[in-house]
Amino acid sequence: MLRLDGKVALMTGLGQTTEEGWGIGAAIAMKLAQQGAVIFGGNRTLASAERTKTRIEGAGGVCDIQKTDVTNSASVKALVDNCIRRHGRIDILVNNVGKSEPGCPADMSEEVWDQQVDLNLKSVYLTCHFVLPIMEKQETGGSVINVSSIAGLRYIGKPQIAYSATKAAILQFAKTTAVIYAPKNVRLNTVVPGLIHTPYTQALAKRYAPDGNVGEYMKMRDAQVPMGRMGDAWDVANTAIFLASDEARYITAQEIVVDGGITSSTGRT
Numbered sequence: 001m002l003r004l005d006g007k008v009a010l011m012t013g014l015g016q017t018t019e020e021g022w023g024i025g026a027a028i029a030m031k032l033a034q035q036g037a038v039i040f041g042g043n044r045t046l047a048s049a050e051r052t053k054t055r056i057e058g059a060g061g062v063c064d065i066q067k068t069d070v071t072n073s074a075s076v077k078a079l080v081d082n083c084i085r086r087h088g089r090i091d092i093l094v095n096n097v098g099k100s101e102p103g104c105p106a107d108m109s110e111e112v113w114d115q116q117v118d119l120n121l122k123s124v125y126l127t128c129h130f131v132l133p134i135m136e137k138q139e140t141g142g143s144v145i146n147v148s149s150i151a152g153l154r155y156i157g158k159p160q161i162a163y164s165a166t167k168a169a170i171l172q173f174a175k176t177t178a179v180i181y182a183p184k185n186v187r188l189n190t191v192v193p194g195l196i197h198t199p200y201t202q203a204l205a206k207r208y209a210p211d212g213n214v215g216e217y218m219k220m221r222d223a224q225v226p227m228g229r230m231g232d233a234w235d236v237a238n239t240a241i242f243l244a245s246d247e248a249r250y251i252t253a254q255e256i257v258v259d260g261g262i263t264s265s266t267g268r269t
């Protein structure tokens with residue numbers, strides 16, 4: 001089940017920024033490799049991408065990396081061109097890069113707004129701009145998986161309007177593009193993670209925890225979820241590899257919410 005042998009997966013944001021733990025991008029790359037795909041990954045910092053590459057190769061997988069800025073057209077084109085030079089095809093595209101900056105319209109600067117739109121949304125357009133023409137020419141088509149957030153579905157307790165707006169836009173970008181590309185055998189779907197415990201969220205907790213009490217802050221986040229715990233990067237990665245696989249061949253223009261039930265709850269009384 002869910003084997004991806006012989007498939008080529010192009011990924012953005014596969015870097016692992018810390019020695020310990022797993023970020024979402026690194027976990028998706030590892031899972032794809034474990035299922036037999038070869039990975040070609042772009043990341044802003046090469047050292048983070050090297051960490052993921054070492055982990056994948058240590059587990060017997062294949063992973064090439066390239067320094068990439070997903071907000072820059074020439075940089076994304078170079079990533080795609082080099083993947084084609086190396087492997088001759090792209091079967092899976094995973095758009096993982098994304099980051100939240102706090103703020104509401106009155107206090108967010110125009111510069112931060114533009115950066116958020118470029119990082120979270122334009123990046124998805126850019127990879128699709130270069131990769132979809134390749135996928136549609138392939139007899140076996142292709143599968144695109146985007147990583148959104150429940151912040152694109154709901155207000156989740158803190159003002160992050162640019163992040164919320166761009167993560168919502170990804171959903172509609174994928175839906176409309178999926179309809180256009182359905183006859184061409186190219187599927188587009190989106191994973192929508194909820195509260196996920198990653199090295200990045202651990203670092204954020206240090207910033208936001210009242211009195212610096214990270215343990216209490218994490219307990220509070222766990223308690224917000226009907227399942228009583230945050231998810232981890234593997235919960236997201238398992239969903240991504242399902243959507244990438246041939247077992248999901250009739251699924252397109254959809255999103256799968258991976259959130260332990262939180263978006264279906266109005267909270268506890």
Ligand SMILES: NC(=O)c1ccc[n+]([C@@H]2O[C@H](COP(=O)([O-])OP(=O)(O)OC[C@H]3O[C@@H](n4cnc5c(N)ncnc54)[C@H](OP(=O)(O)O)[C@@H]3O)[C@@H](O)[C@H]2O)c1
Pocket residue numbers: 012013014015016017023024025042043044045048049068069070071096097098099100119147148149150192193194195196197198200201
């Ligand atoms: N963590 C959560 O709780 C959560 C919840 C919902 C949704 N998500 C979404 O899940 C995705 C992954 O989140 P994560 O927490 O796992 O992130 P992460 O560990 O920080 O990984 C993101 C990677 O993207 C890279 N990157 C950042 N800007 C880039 C750029 N301009 N060009 C190329 N690469 C760039 C980073 O590179 P560096 O090594 O240079 O930092 C990093 O390796 C994001 O889309 C996020 O919005 C996360």
